[in-house]
Amino acid sequence: MPYVPHTPEDIRRMLGVIGAPSVEALFAEITPEMRPQSFDLPAGKSEMAVLAQMEDLARKNAVNHVSFLGAGFYDHHIPAAVDALSMRSEFYTAYTPYQPEASQGTLQAIFEYQTAVTRLTGLTFANASVYDGGTALFEAAMMAVRHTDRRKLVVCEAVSPIYRVMLGSYTANLNLELVTIAHKSGTCDLAALTKALDSDTAAVVVQNPNFFGTLNDFSALFAAAKAKGVVSVISVYPVLQSVLKSPGEMGADVAVAEGQSLGLPLSFGGPYLGIMTCTREMVRQMPGRMVGRTVDTQGRTGYVLTLQAREQHIRRQKATSNICSNQALCALRALMHLCLLGEVGLTRTAEISIERAHYAAERLTAIPGVQLLSAAPFGNEFAVSLPVNAFQVIDKLTTRGYVPGFPLGRYYAGLENALLVACTEKTSKEQIGILAEMLRGILA
């Protein structure tokens, strides 16, 4: 849509319709001291000048690095059809229309998305999505608080620190007790987690693979939680769900995920996708929109928003959440991505990513002084401890076009020498070889 400002004539006519003598008169109620004293804005620019300035800014982005960064966000190949289809004007809009009489296509797409993500997590219900993986995890924890009417959340320290910061911020004024169970060399301390559960605990919150990339079967923990009336909340990585035991198989009550790895390009802060799924027992506590399939008076299939009595336009302050929208376009891209890859494609993506990571781990740990942080099984991401500070290694290699991974010391005190390395199907063996040789070189 072109940017067309109001002309003086437009403004004059609009003022005429509402009967205001001037724009100044419209804002008369705002006292002068409450108004900005000045606007520090440059004069208007031509389209050509704006474009040139933006291109200059864009050139400052380093886009040609070989990157082994992951830490919750992964550079998977996105089929070209995802861009082509999602940019169709029927879908590419800032506003998601939900009215069933006008939006059967949009509602069907969301319904199909819900179906797809429940198949990934092995749970029964999904909502139409929330903003991102962190928001989804917070909302899942709040589902547990409402469901149990308890105030304590037991959180594994190996859950993404970004999510844990969000959880802390969102719950800071909600009179909840957050209990964090320390990780053990990048693995979850299942015994300590189990021990921390009691009759005041609303939820146990874990992640698979965890932030360090290691894999867990949480079945026993979730069974222990169930026995104490505690809700099991798990955050997962959708791509690896094609090859890992699902949250449903482990007995989780709520499973959430960051959906970025399903057809969304990496960018500073999104837009990303919060996937939320749950059991039938929890569905009334689900926040946000949900689409259901039904039949009309003539028996024809139709799609509608369902269970809306949970939402704030009906429930007001007692709604399950203040979320009343979803990431419709991102959800649509995730659905397209899943449909284009299919079960076989997604499984192959996961398998190749895991193979590459295991090859990288082998190459990196062959370097003297470099070893895996933990002996636990991992997927497409692993942590190594280096004989030197990881931040320095990253700085040195980044100037040579290689980002070797994420510095775990940024979030975990004591792990300043630890590097978190991720691979996807886009990571080549040659790139892994070059990384290993560069690292060997600077450690020699």
Place this chain on the structure above:
Amino acid sequence: MIPDDLKYTKSHEWAKLEGESATVGITHFAQEQLGDLTYIDLPKVGATVTSGAEMGSVESVKAASELYSPVSGTVIEVNNALEAAPEDVNQDPYGDGWMIRVKLAGAPEGLLDAAAYAEVCAAEAH
């Protein structure tokens, strides 16, 4: 549709007092105002309810409303059939649509008789 043998609240719940216990539901007027019910959230057996305090909620196709207990006491029975068939409340609010049975903590106070409740409905219908 306001049976004489029941007691009522201004918030449209009814209570059938039976010695030490009471059966509780919502009135015909309430279900008519709400429209087709889709979900009813009730307290669990063993829960304590307090006269005038929230005890659950009902959802219909057009609204969600809180339920307020007409009596104080302990829940001894819950009509679990309503989970699968909330429409029972629409079809038979004083019979199959009963919600909970409460062991009374004391003599109920402040309830309306049928005539007084009829006036409440008449005033709200305008």
